[in-house]
Every structure is written in structure tokens, then in C-alpha cells.
Amino acid sequence: MNPAIEVIGLSYRYPDGTLALDGVEFSIERSTSVALLGPNGAGKSTLLLHLNGLLGAKGSVSILGKKVEEANLPWVRERVGLVFQDPEDQLFMPSLWEDVAFGPRNLGLSNREVEENTSWALKVVGLSEMAEKCPHNLSFGQKKRAALASVLSMKPEVLVLDEPTSNLDPRSKEEVISLICDLKKKGTTILTAIHDVNIVPRIADQVLLLDRRVVELGPAREVLVKRGLLKGLGLDLPTIPDLFCTLKDDGYEIGDIPFTTDEALAALAGLIEK
Amino acid sequence: MSHLEIDGYSHLSSPIHRWDPRVKIVSMLVLIFSIVLLKSLAVALLGLAISIGLLLISRLPFAYVSQGIKWPALFLLPFPLILPLTMDGDMALTLYGLSFSVEGLEQGLLMMTRGLAAVVLIYPIFGSSPFNTTIHAMRSLGLPETVTQIFLFAYRYLFLLREQFTSMTRSLSSKGFTKKTDLPTARVLGAALGMLFIRSYERSDRIYKAMVSRGYNGHLPDSERFKINGFDLVKALMVLVLAFGLQGLDHLAVV
Amino acid sequence: MVHISDGVLPLEVLAAGFVLSGILLFLTLRGVRAEEIPRISLITAALFVASLVHFPVGPTSVHLIMNGLAGIILGKRAFVSVLVALTLQAIFFQHGGISVIGVNSLNMGIPALLAWQVFERRRGFGYPRREIVFGAVAGAVAVLGAVLLLSAELLLLGEGFSEIATLVLMAHIPIVIIEAAVLGTTAGYLDKVKPEMLVPAKAGQIRGA
Numbered sequence: 001m002n003p004a005i006e007v008i009g010l011s012y013r014y015p016d017g018t019l020a021l022d023g024v025e026f027s028i029e030r031s032t033s034v035a036l037l038g039p040n041g042a043g044k045s046t047l048l049l050h051l052n053g054l055l056g057a058k059g060s061v062s063i064l065g066k067k068v069e070e071a072n073l074p075w076v077r078e079r080v081g082l083v084f085q086d087p088e089d090q091l092f093m094p095s096l097w098e099d100v101a102f103g104p105r106n107l108g109l110s111n112r113e114v115e116e117n118t119s120w121a122l123k124v125v126g127l128s129e130m131a132e133k134c135p136h137n138l139s140f141g142q143k144k145r146a147a148l149a150s151v152l153s154m155k156p157e158v159l160v161l162d163e164p165t166s167n168l169d170p171r172s173k174e175e176v177i178s179l180i181c182d183l184k185k186k187g188t189t190i191l192t193a194i195h196d197v198n199i200v201p202r203i204a205d206q207v208l209l210l211d212r213r214v215v216e217l218g219p220a221r222e223v224l225v226k227r228g229l230l231k232g233l234g235l236d237l238p239t240i241p242d243l244f245c246t247l248k249d250d251g252y253e254i255g256d257i258p259f260t261t262d263e264a265l266a267a268l269a270g271l272i273e274k
Numbered sequence: 275m276s277h278l279e280i281d282g283y284s285h286l287s288s289p290i291h292r293w294d295p296r297v298k299i300v301s302m303l304v305l306i307f308s309i310v311l312l313k314s315l316a317v318a319l320l321g322l323a324i325s326i327g328l329l330l331i332s333r334l335p336f337a338y339v340s341q342g343i344k345w346p347a348l349f350l351l352p353f354p355l356i357l358p359l360t361m362d363g364d365m366a367l368t369l370y371g372l373s374f375s376v377e378g379l380e381q382g383l384l385m386m387t388r389g390l391a392a393v394v395l396i397y398p399i400f401g402s403s404p405f406n407t408t409i410h411a412m413r414s415l416g417l418p419e420t421v422t423q424i425f426l427f428a429y430r431y432l433f434l435l436r437e438q439f440t441s442m443t444r445s446l447s448s449k450g451f452t453k454k455t456d457l458p459t460a461r462v463l464g465a466a467l468g469m470l471f472i473r474s475y476e477r478s479d480r481i482y483k484a485m486v487s488r489g490y491n492g493h494l495p496d497s498e499r500f501k502i503n504g505f506d507l508v509k510a511l512m513v514l515v516l517a518f519g520l521q522g523l524d525h526l527a528v529v
Numbered sequence: 530m531v532h533i534s535d536g537v538l539p540l541e542v543l544a545a546g547f548v549l550s551g552i553l554l555f556l557t558l559r560g561v562r563a564e565e566i567p568r569i570s571l572i573t574a575a576l577f578v579a580s581l582v583h584f585p586v587g588p589t590s591v592h593l594i595m596n597g598l599a600g601i602i603l604g605k606r607a608f609v610s611v612l613v614a615l616t617l618q619a620i621f622f623q624h625g626g627i628s629v630i631g632v633n634s635l636n637m638g639i640p641a642l643l644a645w646q647v648f649e650r651r652r653g654f655g656y657p658r659r660e661i662v663f664g665a666v667a668g669a670v671a672v673l674g675a676v677l678l679l680s681a682e683l684l685l686l687g688e689g690f691s692e693i694a695t696l697v698l699m700a701h702i703p704i705v706i707i708e709a710a711v712l713g714t715t716a717g718y719l720d721k722v723k724p725e726m727l728v729p730a731k732a733g734q735i736r737g738a
Contacts, residue, residue, distance in 0.1 A: 077489055078489070081487075084483070092481050106490060106495065134406075135430070346534055352696070353537070356696070360690070362688070375689075388535065388537075392536055392626050393623045393626060396627065400620050405620075421613065423566050424570045426570075427570030428574040429617065432617070435577075453584065455586055461710075463593075464712065467593075470579065472722060472723050474574065475572065478568040478570070481567045
């Protein structure tokens with residue numbers, strides 16, 4: 001089967017001449033969740049815009065085996081759901097319902113299907129009660145989830161998220177994380193640009209390190225312990241593996257580096273017993 | 275500024291709230307035009323009474339309405355104050371060497387009454403449905419699609435931009451800026467506005483991308499489906515009878 | 530400030546206002562591209578917010594009008610922007626009125642287009658601060674044009690109205706000066722920070738995303 005996302009030799013220059021992407025190449029299999037990490041200015045958002053055909057550049061991007069080009073744009077946009085970082089940009093209609101219904105309507109679905117998809121998407125993100133509200137009157141956490149709903153209603157096969165948890169309080173963050181995990185379980189291919197490395201092990205199978213070109217693409221648990229590589233990009237290790245990597249460097253006997261609290265407890269118990 | 279929430283009471287229930295928005299807009303606009311074209315002061319006062327009556331039926335809180343009417347009343351006030359001094363007429367009163375024209379006073383009061391009646395009617399029309407619904411109703415009444423979209427999106431982002439600008443001026447005040455009647459004030463406000471417009475411009479780029487990624491191609495598929503029932507038409511008939519009745523009375527009164 | 534209220538003008542003027550506004554709307558919106566729509570909308574919203582700004586004049590204060598700014602950013606698309614902003618003002622603040630939306634759109638929209646044309650003339654000059662100077666002139670022209678149109682309509686009402694028309698004209702002189710000063714700065718600022726906003730492409734179409 002064709003990969004969900006395949007990028008070959010992608011380069012992009014901003015109108016002011018700055019090089020944002022320089023020969024980016026990678027491919028992502030279907031039903032995989034990938035976290036996109038990189039410092040500010042690494043071209044993460046620029047890369048995401050290419051996946052939906054919003055920017056065109058040198059090189060090629062293919063979605064589910066089809067090349068992203070003028071003739072395929074409607075096809076691509078139906079299958080790739082792109083959630084922008086600032087929900088105020090994403091929620092442009094004066095009521096939440098209309099906003100979530102915007103995509104399905106543009107797909108030319110029947111009124112019944114539009115209604116079904118819209119109420120389904122609102123239910124998934126837990127905002128059914130808010131349907132008639134103006135996006136402006138939602139809390140920031142609700143806006144973030146609403147932005148996700150506005151894309152989910154198109155039932156995309158590939159979901160591209162730009163900083164879905166930024167600026168959220170802990171509870172809202174948890175809500176978004178469990179949403180992403182649910183979608184992942186259902187087999188949606190997900191690519192998430194994210195700064196908060198502590199979330200990455202929970203939502204992603206793989207990690208893609210980007211710094212204008214691909215630095216590394218591999219299983220999350222392998223990439224997230226490469227301290228030198230991450231530090232070189234100005235990125236941190238997640239707190240738990242960071243601690244255990246330090247212990248390991250100090251000579252303690254640690255098998256697999258733990259990522260979750262439970263794994264960490266087990267590893268600590270093992271250390272204490274010794 | 276609180277009045278950005280014209281539809282803050284659209285959740286109430288009244289015969290006007292339950293009226294189909296399209297039929298409501300058309301009938302009430304006919305009434306507005308009938309009133310602003312009246313020529314007899316007495317009939318115009320009746321028109322004002324009808325407007326207030328419709329406002330009462332709509333159950334919109336009076337305090338909220340009167341706050342909004344303050345400004346237009348102030349704009350209209352010069353007419354009854356100045357016209358008696360400047361208009362010629364047969365009936366003139368002389369007081370302290372100034373001549374007051376009764377016709378001028380009548381003309382000024384007529385303009386003020388017509389204006390106030392029209393302003394009062396804005397509330398039952400636009401305060402009784404979510405503004406969103408009003409825009410869709412205007413579209414199905416023939417407002418061009420592009421203009422409809424500009425209404426919808428401009429309305430959506432008003433609140434956000436107002437907040438942004440307020441926080442900009444707050445940060446200016448915290449740096450000790452106070453408005454005075456001078457060029458530096460104009461410069462600071464000019465730059466703050468420049469910033470507001472740049473942010474809006476850049477945001478419109480991002481919004482456009484978000485729209486296109488969800489299949490936008492410049493068109494907005496029509497969404498609201500309005501349904502007209504018998505009650506809607508009866509209400510319309512009643513308002514139209516009032517509108518044409520006023521014009522009829524006006525003819526009788528003026529001749 | 531410069532809006533005319535409901536209840537003042539006769540049928541002929543109201544009707545002419547709607548008909549002419551409709552024609553101008555059609556002419557200035559022809560060939561509008563998808564990417565222009567969010568841009569016009571956001572600038573309209575910003576224009577609305579700008580018109581809420583008070584500027585002190587001695588003990589009182591005046592509202593900014595900023596129709597000239599619409600002209601220099603949106604080119605010919607400024608007309609629809611002014612029309613939508615005025616309608617929103619009529620509904621939210623009862624400034625102006627429903628029956629006079631046509632007339633008020635002409636009063637403010639035509640000078641906005643004029644301001645755009647005035648501002649375009651800057652291209653012939655090499656003077657480094659031309660955006661400030663032409664911005665100021667455009668701001669003055671936009672308000673002055675609006676007030677003159679308004680006064681002319683009042684004069685149409687008959688002889689007794691000449692004093693009111695003069696009064697309206699005089700009352701707006703400080704606003705003309707203030708708008709010139711504010712708009713000059715804004716234009717200079719935009720030119721420095723984001724010059725592409727001031728370059729309406731061919732035939733006044735605004736630049737796309």
C-alpha cells in the first residue's frame with residue numbers, strides 16, 4: 001500500500017529569500033502517529049502547509065499515493081485535515097455549528113450528511129452543547145477542540161495538527177491528548193507539530209526531527225533518548241527519560257529507558273531492590 | 275461599546291422573536307420607510323407610538339434600548355433647535371428680538387420624531403434573532419453572496435480585533451500615554467491603528483489558508499433553511515396595514 | 530459623526546442613495562477573487578474598531594472615521610467595506626440608520642475611492658516621506674468629501690437648512706485635521722512595516738494571500 005504521506009526533495013524559500021525547507025524527504029505509513037519536533041524557525045509550519053497544497057515548492061508531496069498538484073487539490077484537501085495553531089484563524093464562521101459544517105458543505109455532501117458529520121464531530125470533542133455559540137465566546141481550550149472538530153467533520157484520513165496543546169491549561173491539555181489517542185486508535189494517520197516533548201511518547205509512535213531538513217525519523221522511544229541530537233537542535237528530552245538517561249550515564253543499571261510514570265516506578269523499584 | 279451585543283436578548287421569547295426573520299425584516303423595513311417619509315407631525319408621533327408598541331411586544335429590556343437611542347437623539351436634536359431660527363414661515367413668534375418660526379419648529383420636531391421612531395424599530399428587527407441568522411435571512415432576501423460573506427466574517431472578527439486594540443491601548447496607557455489634542459497623540463494613535471490593520475491583514479492570510487484547506491473556493495453554500503407559517507404572514511399583514519395606514523392618514527392630514 | 534440620521538431626507542434622496550450604492554457596489558466588486566474576501570472582511574472589521582476610537586478635541590472628543598484608510602488599503606474594494614461597516618454601525622450603535630444606508634455609503638464610500646486615487650498619485654514623487662504626506666492628504670480628502678456630500682444633501686432640503694449645513698461643515702473641520710494627522714502616520718507606519726498593504730494591484734484589486 002502507498003504510504004500516507006511521502007515527501008521527496010521538498011525545498012521552500014520565503015518570499016523574502018530565507019530558506020525554510022531544504023531538501024526534505026521522508027515517508028509516513030498509514031495509521032501511524034508521528035510527532036514533528038524542531039526548534040522555532042525549523043520550517044515545521046511551512047512543511048505542514050505543503051501537505052495540504054497551500055504552498056507549492058520544489059520537490060514533491062504525495063498523499064495516499066496521489067501527488068499534491070493543482071488538479072488533485074480538492075481530492076487532497078478532502079483527505080488531509082489541517083488544524084492551525086491559532087484557533088481564531090481556524091474558526092472563521094460566526095457560530096460553532098456553521099464552522100464545523102463549513103468543510104462538509106464544501107465537499108458537497110447532502111444536508112443530512114452535513115448534519116450527521118457536524119453533530120458527530122462536535123460530540124467527539126465534547127462541544128455539542130456549544131453548537132450555537134459564537135467561537136469568540138468559547139474558552140481557549142474549547143476553541144482548540146472546536147478547531148479540531150471543524151476538521152474532523154470532513155472525516156479526513158490524514159490529520160495534520162500544528163501545536164494542538166500550546167497555551168492550554170493541564171485539564172484542557174489532557175482532553176486534547178485523549179482525543180488524539182482515540183483518533184490514533186481508530187487508525188487515522190496523524191502528524192503533530194509540537195513543542196511539549198513530554199506529551200510526545202503518549203501521542204506518537206514515531207518522531208520526525210526537522211531543522212529545515214530531516215534530521216531523524218524513527219520510533220519515538222529511540223529518538224527521544226538521543227540526547228546529543230536533541231540538545232543540538234535546542235530541544236529537551238522528556239522529563240522521565242531525561243532523568244533515567246542521566247542515572248544510566250552515572251553508572252546505574254537501567255534496562256529499557258522508562259517513558260511513563262508506571263514504567264518509571266517499576267524501574268525505580270528495581271533500582272532500590274538492588 | 276457594550277452594544278456590540280445587539281442580539282444579546284435574542285434568546286427571549288415573544289411574538290417578534292418567533293417571527294420568521296425574512297418576513298420580519300421585510301415587513302418592518304416597509305414600516306420604517308413609511309415612517310421616515312411621513313409629512314404630518316401628528317401622524318409621525320403616532321408612528322413613534324407604534325414603534326414603541328412593537329418594542330414592548332418584543333419584550334426587549336427598555337434600559338438596554340434607551341442606552342442605544344441616546345446618541346441618535348443627540349444627532350437629531352439640532353433640527354428642532356435650529357430650524358425655528360432659520361426657516362421662514364407665516365407663523366412667527368418674536369421673543370427678545372429673535373423671531374421663531376412655528377413651521378421651522380414643526381419641521382424640526384417632525385424630523386426628530388421620524389428619526390427616533392426608525393431607531394426604536396432597529397431593536398425589534400435586529401435584537402430578536404441572533405445576528406448570524408439575520409445575515410442569512412438577508413442573503414435569502416437577495417443580498418449578494420460576496421457581500422453576505424463579508425458581513426459574516428467581519429462580524430465574526432469584530433470582537434477579536436476590538437479586544438486586540440483595547441489591549442494595545444492599555445499597554446500604551448501603562449507606558450504613560452494619555453490622549454491630548456496634539457500631534458503626538460495623532461502619531462501614537464496612527465501607529466497603533468497601523469498595527470491593528472497589519473495584524474488584521476496578516477490574520478486574513480491565515481484565515482484564507484484555513485478556509486482553502488477546508489475546500490473554500492470563494493463561495494459559501496447556503497445553509498439556513500427558513501420556513502414560513504401562517505402566523506408569520508398574519509404578523510406581516512398587521513405590520514403592513516400599520517405601514518400603509520400611516521401613509522393614508524398622512525395624506526388626509528396634509529391635504 | 531458624519532452620518533446622516535433616519536427621518537431627515539426625502540424619498541427621492543433615499544431612493545437615489547440605494548440605487549447609486551447598488552450600482553457602485555456592483556462595479557467595485559466585479560471580478561472579486563476568493564482570497565480577497567477574507568481580506569476585505571478583516572479590514573472592514575478593523576475599520577469598524579478604528580471608528581470606535583475617540584480623539585480628544587478640547588473638553589469633548591470625536592470619533593475617527595477612517596474611510597480614507599479603507600481607500601488606501603483596499604483600493605476599489607473600499608466601497609463594499611465602507612457599506613458593510615456603516616450597516617454594522619447602524620445596527621449596533623444606531624449611528625445613521627437603516628433608511629439612509631444607501632446615502633451614507635455614498636457619502637463615505639465615494640470619498641474613500643477618491644482617497645485611494647489621491648494616494649496613488651504619490652508614485653510620481655521621489656520624496657522619501659511621500660506616504661506620510663499623501664496619506665495625510667488622502668485622509669483629509671476622504672473626510673472633507675464626506676462632509677461636503679452630507680452638506681449638499683442638507684442643502685437640497687430647502688433654504689432653512691443652509692445654516693445647519695454650514696454648522697455641520699464647520700463642526701467637521703477639526704475632524705479633517707485630526708484624520709489627516711492620524712492617517713498620515715498610519716500610512717507612513719504601514720509603508721515602513723508592511724508596504725505591500727499599500728500597493729493595491731492593478732485596477733484596485735487587493736493582493737491575494
